[in-house]
Amino acid sequence: MDRQDQTSGLVWLGTGLFVVTGSVISLDIGTFTEPGAGLFPLIAGCLLVFLSTLILLKAMWAKGVKNRGLRDLWKGTHWPWVLSVTGALLLYSFLLERGGFVLTTVLLLIFLFRGKDPMRWGLAAGLSAGTAVASYVLFDRVLQVSLPDGFLGF
Amino acid sequence: MLDSILLGIQVVLEPSSLLFCFVGVLLGTLVGVLPGLGPVGALSILLPVTLYMSPVQALIMVSGIYYGVQYGGSTTSILLNIPGEVSSIVTCIDGYQMARRGRAGAALGMCAFGSFIGGTIGILLLMVFAVSLVKVALRFGPPEYFSLMVVGVVLLTFLSSKSKLKSLTMGAFGLFLSTIGIDPMGGASRFTFGSFTLMDGLSLPPVAMGLFGIGEILINLERDLRKDVFETKGLIKTILPSMHDWRKSRWPIVRGSIIGFFLGILPGGGAVLASFTSYAIEKRFSRAPEQFGQGAIEGVAGPETANNAGAQGSFVPLLAFGIPCNVVMALLLATFLIHGITPGPLLLTQKPDIFWGLIMSMYLGNIMLLILNVPLIGLWVKVLRVPYEVLFPYIVLFCVIGAYSLNSSTVEVVIMIVFGMLGYLMKKFEYDPAVLVLAMVLGPLMENAFRRSLIIYQNSLFVFLERPISLALLAVAAFLLLYPLIWRRRKFIPVESAD
Numbered sequence: 060m061d062r063q064d065q066t067s068g069l070v071w072l073g074t075g076l077f078v079v080t081g082s083v084i085s086l087d088i089g090t091f092t093e094p095g096a097g098l099f100p101l102i103a104g105c106l107l108v109f110l111s112t113l114i115l116l117k118a119m120w121a122k123g124v125k126n127r128g129l130r131d132l133w134k135g136t137h138w139p140w141v142l143s144v145t146g147a148l149l150l151y152s153f154l155l156e157r158g159g160f161v162l163t164t165v166l167l168l169i170f171l172f173r174g175k176d177p178m179r180w181g182l183a184a185g186l187s188a189g190t191a192v193a194s195y196v197l198f199d200r201v202l203q204v205s206l207p208d209g210f211l212g213f
Numbered sequence: 214m215l216d217s218i219l220l221g222i223q224v225v226l227e228p229s230s231l232l233f234c235f236v237g238v239l240l241g242t243l244v245g246v247l248p249g250l251g252p253v254g255a256l257s258i259l260l261p262v263t264l265y266m267s268p269v270q271a272l273i274m275v276s277g278i279y280y281g282v283q284y285g286g287s288t289t290s291i292l293l294n295i296p297g298e299v300s301s302i303v304t305c306i307d308g309y310q311m312a313r314r315g316r317a318g319a320a321l322g323m324c325a326f327g328s329f330i331g332g333t334i335g336i337l338l339l340m341v342f343a344v345s346l347v348k349v350a351l352r353f354g355p356p357e358y359f360s361l362m363v364v365g366v367v368l369l370t371f372l373s374s375k376s377k378l379k380s381l382t383m384g385a386f387g388l389f390l391s392t393i394g395i396d397p398m399g400g401a402s403r404f405t406f407g408s409f410t411l412m413d414g415l416s417l418p419p420v421a422m423g424l425f426g427i428g429e430i431l432i433n434l435e436r437d438l439r440k441d442v443f444e445t446k447g448l449i450k451t452i453l454p455s456m457h458d459w460r461k462s463r464w465p466i467v468r469g470s471i472i473g474f475f476l477g478i479l480p481g482g483g484a485v486l487a488s489f490t491s492y493a494i495e496k497r498f499s500r501a502p503e504q505f506g507q508g509a510i511e512g513v514a515g516p517e518t519a520n521n522a523g524a525q526g527s528f529v530p531l532l533a534f535g536i537p538c539n540v541v542m543a544l545l546l547a548t549f550l551i552h553g554i555t556p557g558p559l560l561l562t563q564k565p566d567i568f569w570g571l572i573m574s575m576y577l578g579n580i581m582l583l584i585l586n587v588p589l590i591g592l593w594v595k596v597l598r599v600p601y602e603v604l605f606p607y608i609v610l611f612c613v614i615g616a617y618s619l620n621s622s623t624v625e626v627v628i629m630i631v632f633g634m635l636g637y638l639m640k641k642f643e644y645d646p647a648v649l650v651l652a653m654v655l656g657p658l659m660e661n662a663f664r665r666s667l668i669i670y671q672n673s674l675f676v677f678l679e680r681p682i683s684l685a686l687l688a689v690a691a692f693l694l695l696y697p698l699i700w701r702r703r704k705f706i707p708v709e710s711a712d
Contacts, residue, residue, distance in 0.1 A: 067642045071382055078389050081404060091673040096396035096403060099660040103392065106385035113378055132641045136435040144434060145634055148427070148609070152626040155617070164610065171606035175434070178603075186603075194610060202265060204618040 063127045064118035068111050075107030140175050147171070159209020160199070164191040218340075221569030225577055230273055230570065233266065237274035238578045241281020242585060245301075246289055246593045247604065252282040253650075254426035254608070256544040258615040260418045260551070268552035269567055273574040275548050279541050280332060280524045280575065284582045287324040287517055288593050291317055301520070303492040307505060307512030314508050323454045323510055324517045325586040327466050331518030332579040334470035335477070335525025339532075340572055342478075343561075346533035350558035353534070355669065356677050359662035360686035362536060362655045367690040368479065369539070369648050377697055380648045383639075387649040390415055391656020398664060410624040417547045417654060419616040419629035421540070424646040426612045427629060428636020430605050458510050465495045465515030473519030477526025479538065487523025488516035525575060531556050532568065536655070540647045543654035 082088065082104055086097025151167045158166075168187035172178045178186075198204040224230060244255040256278060263271035286301030291308035304324065311320040353361070370380040393404045394414030405411040454462070472494065473487035495515040496505045505512050528545075530538045535557025537543040549556045554564060561568050616629040639646050670676040677683045 063642055067379075067644070071386070074386065074389075078404075086401060086403060087399070091667055092671050094664045094667050096399045096401035099656075099663065100389060100392040100403060103385050103389040107382065107389065110378060110382040110385055114382065117378065133435075137437075138435060141431050141434050141637070144431065145630065148613075148630045148633075149627070151613070152623045152630060155613075155623050155626065168606050168610070171609065172603070174602070176600075176602050190607070190610065194614065198614055198618070202262065204262070204265075204614065205621050206614070206617065207621075207623075 061118040061127050062129050063132060064114055066129060068115035068118055071107055071111035072115065075104050075109075075111055078104030078107060137175060143174065144171065155209075156207040157209060159211045160206040161191045161195050162209060162211055164194065217565060217569045218573065220566060221571075221573030224269060224566050224570030225273070225573040229267070229270055230574065231577070233270040233274040234277050234574050234578050235581055237277020238281040238284075238581050239585065240274075241278035242285035242582065242589070242593070243596065244278065245282035245285020245287075246596055247285075251425060251429070252279055253421055253540050253544065254429060254612075255282075256541065257418045257421035257426060258611045260544060260547060261615050261618040263548055264551060264618075268549075268554055269570050271548050271552060272545070272567065272571050273578075275545055276528075276571060276575065277578045279545070280521060280578060281582055283332075283517075283520045283524050284325065284328050284586050285593070286520075287328070287513075288321065288586075288590065291320045291324070291513075301488070301517075303488050303516045304513055306492070307507070307509050310506070310508035311510065311513065316508065319454045319458055319510070320513050321586075321590055323458060323462060323514050325583055326454070327462065327469070327514045327518040328521040329579050329583040330466050331470045331473055331521035332525060332582075333576065335474045335522035336572060336575045336579070338471075338474045338522075339525050339528055339575075343529050343532045343572075346529060347558045347561050350534045353682070354680070355662040355665040356680050356683040357686065358534075358536075359659055359666055360677055360683040360690070361534065362659045362662065364686050364690045364693075365530075365536060365538065366648070366652050366655060367693050369651055371693045371696070376643065379643065380645045383644055383646070383649040384652040387652025388656045388659070390420075390649070391653045392660065397657070397661070408624075410620070410622065410628075415628065415653070416619055416625065417544065417650070418619060419625045420632050420653065421544060421650055422612045422616055423629040423632025423634075424636035424639070424650065425540075426608065427633025428640060428646065430608060431633060431637040432640050433601060433605065454510070461510055462514035464498075465491070465511045466518045468494060468498075469515040469518030470522045473522030474526040476519070477523030477538075478529045485520070485523075487519040487526070491515040491519035521579075532560060532571075533558065535560075536658070537651065540650050543651055546654060 078100055082097040082101040086100065087095035088097045088101055089095025147167060147170050151163055154163045165184075165187045168190055169183050172183040172186060173180070177183075195206060199206045225234070240255065240259070241252070244252060256275060259275070259278070263275065266274070283301075287304045287308065290301040290304035291312050294305050294309040308320045308324070311317065366384045367381075370377055370384055391414075393411055395401070395405075395412055396403055402412060469487075469491045472491055476487040476490055479486065492505075492512060492515060495511045496502050499505065499509070499511060501509070527538050527542055530536050531542045531546060535546070535555060537546045546556060554560070554567065612629060613626055616625045617623065619625045636646050639649075666676050667673065677687060
């Protein structure tokens with residue numbers, strides 16, 4: 060039994076069933092001579108269901124392969140840091156338009172620089188501030204990309 | 214043809230084109246040098262910036278990045294034994310051994326010259342084949358286009374190093390993702406959940422940046438990355454290969470150019486497949502195959518030539534048919550579309566300045582790369598010494614800016630982060646994100662061709678089997694799908710993906 064493939068197979072099977080159900084219920088499938096908006100998603104969903112079922116069956120009957128548990132994927136890795144970075148990015152996207160580009164970017168960069176192998180506070184703060192300001196000037200002012208201003212106005 | 218070439222030269226010699234060609238190849242070399250950031254991640258980040266350029270400038274820069282990456286990737290392969298790009302993996306085998314024997318300069322020099330020759334020959338062949346295939350493409354109708362794209366997705370799956378079944382699953386998922394948004398034919402809202410952002414569909418840049426940029430970063434953060442970089446003092450004095458090196462490398466370079474170009478045309482091919490195949494062939498043809506793996510210069514010259522020729526070859530399907538054959542070309546297609554240009558058989562007649570300007574810029578770009586790579590090796594080595602813990606925040610920052618700038622919306626940033634997490638999990642569970650992205654790009658084109666075929670020919674699904682070219686293409690796809698079952702062999706053939 061290959062738990063890794065079993066898990067991923069179940070996820071894709073669920074996704075495929077969601078797509079098929081959504082296509083049939085919410086969209087017009089049409090016919091093969093007058094295809095509707097739902098036909099192509101339905102075909103994609105059916106393919107997803109079929110292929111994920113094969114993955115599941117293969118995972119259940121895997122021979123000569125040692126049992127691969129889910130925990131094996133993260134053994135000996137710095138997964139808490141990965142989770143932290145992901146959480147920080149999501150928080151950053153939530154605060155970006157409220158706090159403005161420069162302030163939120165400084166905070167994010169300090170967090171990232173100080174993360175796994177901590178940089179000295181002074182260096183991290185200086186590098187973060189310099190990078191955020193330089194990026195703002197380059198993208199917002201020179202390239203006219205329009206970054207969020209926030210309550211500070213930049 | 215001569216008038217067209219002169220038109221292209223005229224376009225390229227404009228100061229703005231020269232500038233963006235230089236910026237593209239410089240950025241491409243830098244991206245190639247930096248492990249952890251591939252051409253797809255870099256192109257995804259820069260795609261929104263191209264909105265502020267003219268179409269010619271954007272295409273010249275983006276193309277320059279792609280073939281520039283092939284030059285840069287060899288530097289880390291030789292000096293660190295870490296491939297900067299997937300297409301430079303084989304260069305590690307003999308290039309690093311040459312460096313250990315004090316011949317890093319000759320290895321780097323041969324990479325630069327071989328890449329230049331491969332790129333130049335590739336461009337010549339591109340000019341011939343792209344123009345010839347345009348005439349073939351004009352005879353294609355919707356059923357043929359649909360079948361060709363099916364072959365493209367299946368072939369990419371076939372060539373993927375991951376499980377074929379998992380790659381096909383990613384293809385199906387990519388096709389579904391491409392349907393999110395407003396149906397272009399009927400106007401119905403599909404899987405948008407009332408979101409205004411999703412009504413425009415999923416933009417490619419945040420998805421690609423997420424899967425290949427953020428996802429790659431998250432995978433790298435899990436591990437401890439250590440680097441030992443060779444000292445390069447005095448290296449530049451010995452950068453030119455010797456006459457003996459040239460004698461040993463001349464036929465690998467010729468073979469690499471031709472093999473690389475034709476392999477580059479294949480869906481899923483490009484530089485990666487070309488470099489691996491070239492190495493295998495050179496080892497097979499060598500009079501001293503036992504020297505491969507010990508510092509044989511043929512093992513560097515052939516693959517590096519092939520990967521540049523392959524990079525040029527991969528432009529052929531896009532320019533002739535409007536169909537990308539790998540993820541990088543998919544992003545180039547996105548660049549075309551963002552600027553309101555549809556690549557394909559009509560590009561040559563409707564926008565000859567763009568078609569020929571792009572091709573001529575490749576000559577110029579290859580010359581710039583040859584000039585850049587020799588004196589800048591010291592600089593690239595300094596860049597390599599920067600710890601990844603300092604580099605990755607900058608990559609994250611550029612990804613965020615790139616995603617936000619698309620629509621001045623944090624929703625695109627969130628989409629990028631979500632796909633970043635997905636990309637991370639996909640790598641953990643051994644799924645290939647390249648197939649997902651290619652299917653997502655081809656999805657709208659496939660659906661359009663599929664539905665038009667059914668409506669126009671009113672013959673249900675038989676229309677794809679009744680037309681000879683379409684039938685032949687579908688037969689190829691079926692063969693590729695059944696081949697692993699028939700022969701029960703799995704060979705590692707790398708595919709052009711994100712790295």
